Amino acid sequence: METKVAATDFLAQILSVPGGETLRKCIQCGTCTASCPNADSMDYTPSELIAMVRAGMREEVLSSKAPWYCLSCYMCTVRCPRGVKQTDLMHVIAFMAVRAGKVPATSLTPTMYRLFNHYCSMGSLPEMLFMARFYLQTNPLRAWRLMPVAVNLLKRGRLGVKTRKLSPAGAIQLRTILAEAKSLGGGS
Amino acid sequence: MKQYTYFPGCSCSSEGGARAYNWSIGAVSQVVEAELLELEDWSCCGSTPSGAVDELGAFCLAARDLALAEKTGRDLVTPCSACYVIFNRANAYFRDYPNLKKDVDKALAAGGLKYAGTVKVRHILDVLTTDIGYDTIKEKVKKNLNGLKVAPYYGCQVVRPGFGFDDPENPQSLEKLISALGGEATSFPLKTRCCGGSLIISEEDLALDLSHKLLESASLNGAECLITVCPLCQTNLDAYQGRVNRKFKTQYKMPILFFTQLVGFALGVDSRALGLQTNIVPPVNALNHAGAAKARDASSSETEP
Numbered sequence: 001m002e003t004k005v006a007a008t009d010f011l012a013q014i015l016s017v018p019g020g021e022t023l024r025k026c027i028q029c030g031t032c033t034a035s036c037p038n039a040d041s042m043d044y045t046p047s048e049l050i051a052m053v054r055a056g057m058r059e060e061v062l063s064s065k066a067p068w069y070c071l072s073c074y075m076c077t078v079r080c081p082r083g084v085k086q087t088d089l090m091h092v093i094a095f096m097a098v099r100a101g102k103v104p105a106t107s108l109t110p111t112m113y114r115l116f117n118h119y120c121s122m123g124s125l126p127e128m129l130f131m132a133r134f135y136l137q138t139n140p141l142r143a144w145r146l147m148p149v150a151v152n153l154l155k156r157g158r159l160g161v162k163t164r165k166l167s168p169a170g171a172i173q174l175r176t177i178l179a180e181a182k183s184l185g186g187g188s
Numbered sequence: 189m190k191q192y193t194y195f196p197g198c199s200c201s202s203e204g205g206a207r208a209y210n211w212s213i214g215a216v217s218q219v220v221e222a223e224l225l226e227l228e229d230w231s232c233c234g235s236t237p238s239g240a241v242d243e244l245g246a247f248c249l250a251a252r253d254l255a256l257a258e259k260t261g262r263d264l265v266t267p268c269s270a271c272y273v274i275f276n277r278a279n280a281y282f283r284d285y286p287n288l289k290k291d292v293d294k295a296l297a298a299g300g301l302k303y304a305g306t307v308k309v310r311h312i313l314d315v316l317t318t319d320i321g322y323d324t325i326k327e328k329v330k331k332n333l334n335g336l337k338v339a340p341y342y343g344c345q346v347v348r349p350g351f352g353f354d355d356p357e358n359p360q361s362l363e364k365l366i367s368a369l370g371g372e373a374t375s376f377p378l379k380t381r382c383c384g385g386s387l388i389i390s391e392e393d394l395a396l397d398l399s400h401k402l403l404e405s406a407s408l409n410g411a412e413c414l415i416t417v418c419p420l421c422q423t424n425l426d427a428y429q430g431r432v433n434r435k436f437k438t439q440y441k442m443p444i445l446f447f448t449q450l451v452g453f454a455l456g457v458d459s460r461a462l463g464l465q466t467n468i469v470p471p472v473n474a475l476n477h478a479g480a481a482k483a484r485d486a487s488s489s490e491t492e493p
Contacts, residue, residue, distance in 0.1 A: 018243075037381060037398055073382035075357075085349075109391060117242060117246075120237070127198070160203045160204070177298055181248045
């Protein structure tokens, strides 16, 4: 019975997140999976994930690599004959996995997304800093292999070291808004 | 002159890697007489990553910009497909989920802002093709592309999940635009397939596979260059083309242009003002080839009896 209670909770939780409720309409036709450019690299396909959410398989869903392989190309969403917002559902699962501390260690995407969000929350993404920090944090060797890409971008004046900054008032405003969002249950 | 509020986004800002997109938009908008007024003190839209790690925070990031834009009373125009989806999606969610909107309103109020939800968010491709129109652009062409074969690449988010102006799987606006400039849009079956997006950073192999398929399709269909409407697509296909060649033992040298660079070229804008020197695979030969072919045609018709 324990499992059943937990299962219901998990499904209810997903249904309560904006966009999550659309999974009720899924008829398991598999169109989303057939349309996904990355489905063959996922441990569970998009349609399987929906079935698993319905079955209350919380652990398996939250620790799945699939949401982190989603490209947000929205092909599944536009093709779904039932109006399931599959891409948004992938984001919901990703977000819940972050909250639950369940992100899969085998994908570097969660680290990349968190770092991206860290910079966005300060107002703007400094591309060079972001990339450098990501590679140093995850795999410095890869940074070395990507040197030719970086050098080309630098040579063409496309990797600026200068970072765009908000006005002091704008920065405070953004910080205040995000702090309030956090107190309302946001934050990562 | 019609006015718009302009949101370049991080990549297309003057500090970003796609600054040439910004320059070419500035140059083209001057020629076609559309006034783009940059939103003051804008902040990052949050893009996909923020929404996947902090849902409410991400909606608030988008809401701040939308609230600032609402004060201007004009349409909000962005050249970035990711910003375009994020803002439109935020508008739709604020309309459909009142509880979410209530939380966002509270957060905005803490920063002295409010958002009624009235901002119309548009992509620069929509503005140039719908508001300015193909005919106006055609009238202003100074350097006819003379049959240059161009692969029209849309990518994902400008047409999906679909906020308006073109078909989600078989859009036509770039094709019509290329024709208006005197070029020939090649058949490009993968024109709305994904380039790999930001996974180029975290899952490079997966993303290179996707970019490879696009370059292969464009190349097999005879394209002499490819145009994009998104800063990330341009970076993946251009800056990582060498990585694709290395991985798949291919020899692609496909110039990847922001579509406004091609428009600007045809409208007679100076190549430096379009930032053509910032493209990794040099596009100048392909473009000049179009011009040279024209000169050749002209001289051969002169010598004909």
